[in-house]
Amino acid sequence: MTPETVIELGRQALWLTALLAAPLLGSALVVGLLVGIFQAATQINEMTLSFIPKLLVLALALALAGPWMLQLAVGFTRRLIESVPGMIG
Numbered sequence: 791m792t793p794e795t796v797i798e799l800g801r802q803a804l805w806l807t808a809l810l811a812a813p814l815l816g817s818a819l820v821v822g823l824l825v826g827i828f829q830a831a832t833q834i835n836e837m838t839l840s841f842i843p844k845l846l847v848l849a850l851a852l853a854l855a856g857p858w859m860l861q862l863a864v865g866f867t868r869r870l871i872e873s874v875p876g877m878i879g
Contacts, residue, residue, distance in 0.1 A: 791877045799870070806866050813855040814848055821847045 825840045 795877060802866065806862060809862060810859050813851050813859070817847050817851040818844050 821844050822840060825843055829835060829839060
């Protein structure tokens with residue numbers, strides 16, 4: 791196994807991590823921004839007002855993007871396991 795192979799595997803793993811985190815982080819960012827604007831406009835400073843909508847949207851995003859995320863993770867793992875004999879010898 792060459793250093794280039796290790797670096798390429800690390801790069802692919804980091805890219806996969808970014809792809810898996812993007813739907814959840816993006817949806818939480820949008821909802822947090824909207825709730826923050828609403829709280830600033832109404833001067834309501836209640837912590838649960840920002841937590842509950844984020845929790846619901848994250849559950850919805852996970853339900854919608856979950857199969858795609860699982861497919862990405864399983865595909866990467868399958869390719870990694872199948873490439874082990876070529877990396878060893």
